[in-house]
Amino acid sequence: MGVFSTAGGTEPTGHEQVVFCSDQQSGLRAIIAIYSTALGPALGGTRFYPYANEEDAIHDVLELSRGMAYKNAMAGLDLGGGKAVIWGDPDRDKSEPLLRAYGRFVESLGGRYYTACDVGTYVQDMDMVARETRFVTGRSEAHGGAGDSSVLTAYGVFQGMRAAAEHRWGSPSLAGRRVGIAGLGKVGKHLTRHLLSDGAQVVATDVSQRAFEWARETYPQVDLVDDVTALITSDIDVYAPCALGGALNDDTVPVLRATVVAGAANNQLAHPGVEKLLDERGVLYAPDYVINSGGVIQVADEIEGFNFERAKLRAGKIYDTTRQILLLAQEEGVPPAVAADRMADRRMAEVGRLRTIRLRHER
Numbered sequence: 001m002g003v004f005s006t007a008g009g010t011e012p013t014g015h016e017q018v019v020f021c022s023d024q025q026s027g028l029r030a031i032i033a034i035y036s037t038a039l040g041p042a043l044g045g046t047r048f049y050p051y052a053n054e055e056d057a058i059h060d061v062l063e064l065s066r067g068m069a070y071k072n073a074m075a076g077l078d079l080g081g082g083k084a085v086i087w088g089d090p091d092r093d094k095s096e097p098l099l100r101a102y103g104r105f106v107e108s109l110g111g112r113y114y115t116a117c118d119v120g121t122y123v124q125d126m127d128m129v130a131r132e133t134r135f136v137t138g139r140s141e142a143h144g145g146a147g148d149s150s151v152l153t154a155y156g157v158f159q160g161m162r163a164a165a166e167h168r169w170g171s172p173s174l175a176g177r178r179v180g181i182a183g184l185g186k187v188g189k190h191l192t193r194h195l196l197s198d199g200a201q202v203v204a205t206d207v208s209q210r211a212f213e214w215a216r217e218t219y220p221q222v223d224l225v226d227d228v229t230a231l232i233t234s235d236i237d238v239y240a241p242c243a244l245g246g247a248l249n250d251d252t253v254p255v256l257r258a259t260v261v262a263g264a265a266n267n268q269l270a271h272p273g274v275e276k277l278l279d280e281r282g283v284l285y286a287p288d289y290v291i292n293s294g295g296v297i298q299v300a301d302e303i304e305g306f307n308f309e310r311a312k313l314r315a316g317k318i319y320d321t322t323r324q325i326l327l328l329a330q331e332e333g334v335p336p337a338v339a340a341d342r343m344a345d346r347r348m349a350e351v352g353r354l355r356t357i358r359l360r361h362e363r
């Protein structure tokens with residue numbers, strides 16, 4: 001695989017810029033990928049992960065940065081899409097010099113890329129990175145940061161689910177509906193609260209006993225089942241994947257009882273074509289990157305100086321965006337995932353084109 005083509009192919013990946021960053025003394029090996037700056041500086045988190053090899057790291061950063069461009073475009077942000085990976089074991093390799101070296105590389109891009117947290121990086125890491133660069137979000141509240149992004153992620157997922165319910169049943173209320181949540185983590189817990197206060201019945205599962213204990217103590221009215229298979233084959237109206245990616249695949253889609261899927265997990269469709277399987281089975285799928293964008297909306301707000309109410313207002317718009325996508329999908333006879341990609345492409349092209357209107361200071 002080369003940087004200018006996809007794995008094994010000759011098609012260009014479409015990325016604007018891919019930067020390899022190395023600092024031997026601290027052990028930093030990072031790759032920053034900028035997919036698009038059509039809408040503004042590229043925003044996306046830093047994944048710290050022990051990839052098996054360099055090729056896997058490149059593949060991941062190229063895929064993730066493209067995903068961020070679509071997510072940010074549909075979130076209505078004036079931000080493009082980018083992502084970074086640090087190749088290493090976060091438990092073993094993370095250090096002050098490594099994070100600060102990384103911060104200097106982010107700074108060297110002059111604001112073309114803003115970083116944030118992702119798998120393996122946390123708010124305190126972003127506080128450290130911020131000692132070397134201005135172009136960082138997702139810092140701790142003590143440092144003017146937005147704090148835990150799962151708060152608005154869950155709120156946005158709930159809004160997306162309401163829009164899907166409206167499209168399917170004619171009312172945005174989840175009252176009386178049975179919603180199955182797979183994964184009672186940071187997002188799943190907040191989502192449970194929103195659903196119960198709307199009058200929904202919640203059935204949930206997790207692989208962690210602590211999550212079960214939390215549910216028994218906090219919300220005894222939640223039904224708990226052993227695993228995801230038991231959840232998706234039970235009598236639920238809505239399935240909310242809130243754990244790992246690939247939840248919708250050749251094994252799960254055929255046995256799904258829910259007729260709406262709306263959850264927080266990234267990359268829910270295991271491979272291209274699953275969106276068609278869902279459509280054929282009459283399952284309405286609210287595209288993951290559209291309805292889980294509350295978190296990026298929360299951290300993006302930090303760039304202006306964090307204001308929770310402003311960020312919440314923006315995350316609330318996920319309801320309207322999801323409705324528009326579901327209507328477009330219906331009109332154009334395509335699955336909602338395809339309609340979402342089309343809308344994002346259109347916004348990047350239309351708003352991006354405005355940059356061709358030359359300003360006085362541009363020569």
Ligand SMILES: NC(=O)c1ccc[n+]([C@@H]2O[C@H](COP(=O)([O-])OP(=O)(O)OC[C@H]3O[C@@H](n4cnc5c(N)ncnc54)[C@H](O)[C@@H]3O)[C@@H](O)[C@H]2O)c1
Nearest residue numbers: 149150153183184185186187206207208243264265266295
């Ligand atoms: N936190 C955010 O702001 C945010 C934003 C966008 C997308 N997401 C995505 O949403 C999902 C949940 O994020 P989170 O922050 O709540 O993560 P988390 O790690 O806090 O929670 C995930 C939960 O899923 C459980 N889990 C793992 N494997 C499982 C399985 N096979 N079956 C059932 N449960 C399982 C874990 O035990 C954990 O309780 C992830 O896919 C994440 O990428 C999160």
